[in-house]
Amino acid sequence: MLPSSNFSKMKAEIITIGDEILIGQIVDTNSAWIADQFNMNGIEIYQITSVHDDHEHILEALKNAEQKVDLVILTGGLGPTKDDITKNTLCEYFNTKLVVHEPTFQHIKKRFTKLKIDMNRLNRDQALVPEMCIVLPNKEGTAPGIWLEKNDTIFISVPGVPFEMKYLIENEVFPRLRNSGKTKAIYHKTVLTQGLPESMLADKLEKWEDALPDNVKLAYLPSPMAVRLRLSATGKDKALLEKLVESEIDKLKKIIPQNIYGYNNETLAEVIGRILVKNGNTLAVAESCTGGLISHLITSVPGSSKFYNGSVTSYSNQVKEKILGVNHTSLNEFGAVSKQVAIEMASGVRTALNADFALATTGIAGPDGGTDEKPVGTIWIAVATREKAIAKKFVFGNNRERNILRSAQTALQMLRKVILKEE
Amino acid sequence: MLPSSNFSKMKAEIITIGDEILIGQIVDTNSAWIADQFNMNGIEIYQITSVHDDHEHILEALKNAEQKVDLVILTGGLGPTKDDITKNTLCEYFNTKLVVHEPTFQHIKKRFTKLKIDMNRLNRDQALVPEMCIVLPNKEGTAPGIWLEKNDTIFISVPGVPFEMKYLIENEVFPRLRNSGKTKAIYHKTVLTQGLPESMLADKLEKWEDALPDNVKLAYLPSPMAVRLRLSATGKDKALLEKLVESEIDKLKKIIPQNIYGYNNETLAEVIGRILVKNGNTLAVAESCTGGLISHLITSVPGSSKFYNGSVTSYSNQVKEKILGVNHTSLNEFGAVSKQVAIEMASGVRTALNADFALATTGIAGPDGGTDEKPVGTIWIAVATREKAIAKKFVFGNNRERNILRSAQTALQMLRKVILKEE
Numbered sequence: 001m002l003p004s005s006n007f008s009k010m011k012a013e014i015i016t017i018g019d020e021i022l023i024g025q026i027v028d029t030n031s032a033w034i035a036d037q038f039n040m041n042g043i044e045i046y047q048i049t050s051v052h053d054d055h056e057h058i059l060e061a062l063k064n065a066e067q068k069v070d071l072v073i074l075t076g077g078l079g080p081t082k083d084d085i086t087k088n089t090l091c092e093y094f095n096t097k098l099v100v101h102e103p104t105f106q107h108i109k110k111r112f113t114k115l116k117i118d119m120n121r122l123n124r125d126q127a128l129v130p131e132m133c134i135v136l137p138n139k140e141g142t143a144p145g146i147w148l149e150k151n152d153t154i155f156i157s158v159p160g161v162p163f164e165m166k167y168l169i170e171n172e173v174f175p176r177l178r179n180s181g182k183t184k185a186i187y188h189k190t191v192l193t194q195g196l197p198e199s200m201l202a203d204k205l206e207k208w209e210d211a212l213p214d215n216v217k218l219a220y221l222p223s224p225m226a227v228r229l230r231l232s233a234t235g236k237d238k239a240l241l242e243k244l245v246e247s248e249i250d251k252l253k254k255i256i257p258q259n260i261y262g263y264n265n266e267t268l269a270e271v272i273g274r275i276l277v278k279n280g281n282t283l284a285v286a287e288s289c290t291g292g293l294i295s296h297l298i299t300s301v302p303g304s305s306k307f308y309n310g311s312v313t314s315y316s317n318q319v320k321e322k323i324l325g326v327n328h329t330s331l332n333e334f335g336a337v338s339k340q341v342a343i344e345m346a347s348g349v350r351t352a353l354n355a356d357f358a359l360a361t362t363g364i365a366g367p368d369g370g371t372d373e374k375p376v377g378t379i380w381i382a383v384a385t386r387e388k389a390i391a392k393k394f395v396f397g398n399n400r401e402r403n404i405l406r407s408a409q410t411a412l413q414m415l416r417k418v419i420l421k422e423e
Numbered sequence: 424m425l426p427s428s429n430f431s432k433m434k435a436e437i438i439t440i441g442d443e444i445l446i447g448q449i450v451d452t453n454s455a456w457i458a459d460q461f462n463m464n465g466i467e468i469y470q471i472t473s474v475h476d477d478h479e480h481i482l483e484a485l486k487n488a489e490q491k492v493d494l495v496i497l498t499g500g501l502g503p504t505k506d507d508i509t510k511n512t513l514c515e516y517f518n519t520k521l522v523v524h525e526p527t528f529q530h531i532k533k534r535f536t537k538l539k540i541d542m543n544r545l546n547r548d549q550a551l552v553p554e555m556c557i558v559l560p561n562k563e564g565t566a567p568g569i570w571l572e573k574n575d576t577i578f579i580s581v582p583g584v585p586f587e588m589k590y591l592i593e594n595e596v597f598p599r600l601r602n603s604g605k606t607k608a609i610y611h612k613t614v615l616t617q618g619l620p621e622s623m624l625a626d627k628l629e630k631w632e633d634a635l636p637d638n639v640k641l642a643y644l645p646s647p648m649a650v651r652l653r654l655s656a657t658g659k660d661k662a663l664l665e666k667l668v669e670s671e672i673d674k675l676k677k678i679i680p681q682n683i684y685g686y687n688n689e690t691l692a693e694v695i696g697r698i699l700v701k702n703g704n705t706l707a708v709a710e711s712c713t714g715g716l717i718s719h720l721i722t723s724v725p726g727s728s729k730f731y732n733g734s735v736t737s738y739s740n741q742v743k744e745k746i747l748g749v750n751h752t753s754l755n756e757f758g759a760v761s762k763q764v765a766i767e768m769a770s771g772v773r774t775a776l777n778a779d780f781a782l783a784t785t786g787i788a789g790p791d792g793g794t795d796e797k798p799v800g801t802i803w804i805a806v807a808t809r810e811k812a813i814a815k816k817f818v819f820g821n822n823r824e825r826n827i828l829r830s831a832q833t834a835l836q837m838l839r840k841v842i843l844k845e846e
Contacts, residue, residue: 024459027451028450035445035446036446044445049470050454050471107489120626179696228448270479291723292722296715302789312746315722315734
């Protein structure tokens with residue numbers, strides 16, 4: 001690694017090994033998880049590099065990383081079908097050889113006995129590790145993690161299977177890193193906003209941003225339905241950094257009081273759930289064009305059964321009539337995608353599922369089914385309470401996937417505003 | 424780039440620019456999409472590199488890439504809140520300066536007029552491009568794509584917003600690359616298998632794999648519920664490559680006839696939908712622990728309204744009884760997570776929504792709600808037809824997200840087997 005000058009924060013590089021990422025067969029979610037965890041623990045990810053299952057290419061990546069960072073995390077390239085390329089290449093890089101790690105061999109044997117499966121040679125090879133490494137025991141799988149050090153740089157190899165990787169990082173890597181004591185304190189908080197596009201928000205916040213202390217950094221993170229503002233403070237004392245960030249957020253709240261709906265990785269469904277539980281209210285959903293996504297988003301939150309009664313996905317008109325009680329004449333006169341039907345769906349599901357609030361969507365997600373009058377992307381969203389029901393029309397784009405996602409997010413935003421009596 | 428020896432295939436590197444990837448705030452889905460598209464068009468992705476919004480770091484990445492590949496795709500680092508770091512750094516690397524691109528300026532102006540929003544300085548800056556570049560017009564947004572060439576390497580910069588990036592790659596980048604005529608033919612096909620873990624499959628397929636022609640490569644792509652086998656053939660004539668891969672797949676079908684359920688990026692929901700449409704049958708779903716995910720997976724497929732009547736998410740027992748007709752005594756005697764209730768849910772939703780087939784799930788997704796007898800991860804899945812109803816019990820792990828996903832996938836697998844009369 002380079003001389004660290006007066007910079008005391010550890011720098012790391014993630015190297016992911018596997019053709020499947022480079023041919024686009026899988027999305028690299030491992031790196032995002034690792035990066036998030038490392039940042040939370042005060043270690044900066046300097047670079048993420050994805051390379052082929054190729055000896056020379058991995059060697060080159062290791063050499064480049066060693067010159068730039070204090071720590072290298074390698075994922076993937078382990079296991080029988082990869083020829084254990086990562087382990088073999090690490091052996092060459094460290095000028096060592098593979099040896100059987102007896103505790104790992106016993107661990108693998110035990111797993112196979114329990115599963116009543118015979119071990120083959122390929123399974124047994126998973127107990128081979130570089131002779132000079134520290135073995136990180138993998139309770140979630142068969143291939144262990146590997147920890148090696150060279151010229152003040154730490155090299156850690158973990159399997160690419162997400163839950164095995166996560167287990168090893170949380171239970172084996174971080175406890176060892178914390179003992180090194182080299183990490184700088186960092187505090188992040190992300191403010192979730194809606195209702196203002198990025199450039200207008202940037203204009204509104206310019207003065208506040210310019211006045212931020214030097215050790216507080218602002219980043220704009222746009223997404224389809226929200227602009228997220230991330231504040232990061234670095235320093236020595238985490239408690240002080242937290243106080244500093246919170247005081248800047250207090251100023252922010254005064255500039256855009258209507259636009260903040262949550263913080264950090266909170267989802268809209270979580271925010272809504274928390275308000276409903278606090279008020280002792282229940283929710284039901286009727287979905288046509290969103291097809292179950294709203295219900296999935298709500299039930300992804302642990303504890304959602306406390307406020308969520310359930311939903312009806314009414315993909316056919318028959319289900320709209322029979323289960324939700326939508327009028328036959330409304331469907332005939334206005335069509336399934338109409339204000340009338342959206343309102344009857346919301347009121348119908350609220351009554352049928354006996355809830356305080358109900359949300360309904362009906363629209364044309366595409367790619368087929370559009371007309372001149374109601375093009376693909378036309379969506380009606382309705383919210384019903386015990387007192388009233390309101391509906392709004394939205395026209396999104398031509399992409400089915402995005403229409404479903406935007407409809408679900410927009411519906412949850414509308415529900416939140418009704419619950420908070422902002423709409 | 425390096426001397427290409429006798430290798431005629433174009434090599435590319437993806438450089439993603441943005442702190443948000445390196446701190447793990449977003450998952451880099453752009454790179455997977457670009458990698459997939461480039462591979463399909465016969466261009467190999469040699470490496471994916473994610474770097475900070477930092478001038479020096481981007482320059483270093485550009486230099487490294489230029490030595491190794493024929494084409495560099497840069498995403499992100501454009502727009503007002505990034506200080507247009509990518510454009511400014513490209514100017515330095517190409518020793519040129521930013522100039523106003525008049526057609527882009529007019530395009531931005533028109534968009535703002537249409538949206539009835541005033542343009543600010545930040546919006547106007549999006550019309551600035553390096554003087555010596557080819558501008559790739561962006562109909563989906565304001566920031567244009569940029570195409571530059573240096574020492575036989577092409578550098579292309581596109582915005583990081585996924586749909587703008589996709590529009591530019593499909594409509595501006597590929598048509599220009601096809602004119603270069605340098606790309607080698609490639610043919611990929613992925614075989615989707617279930618029922619055998621990776622190591623057992625590898626044992627079974629060893630002989631077949633060893634006998635594959637030299638220009639056909641096999642890759643194992645494991646995922647939670649399936650093992651995917653990707654065959655890639657490279658050569659001159661795409662039609663011949665396709666024939667070659669298909670003949671190898673014919674051999675594979677004879678080795679594992681029960682384990683192949685689909686090909687390429689097909690989802691189980693698509694496979695099921697195709698069979699149902701072919702047979703003129705309809706489907707209904709009742710979800711408890713999966714909370715709407717099965718319905719979402721089914722309705723994500725365009726045209727699903729042809730066979731899908733809809734679903735009921737019965738999160739409360741009241742909804743199970745009232746809408747699905749589950750017996751009060753079954754709930755009391757056996758509990759909501761039981762064979763009896765799963766079967767009554769499936770039969771109930773089939774009748775209520777008038778479908779030929781029905782699928783039901785009931786289980787404990789976690790993290791709370793487990794008991795000694797029924798721990799977190801216990802799931803009952805039932806399938807009902809007009810003739811019969813069957814149910815099976817599964818015990819997954821402790822992770823809510825994974826339990827929901829595995830339950831949904833397992834339920835769809837079970838449904839597929841019943842429809843095909845394999846179960």
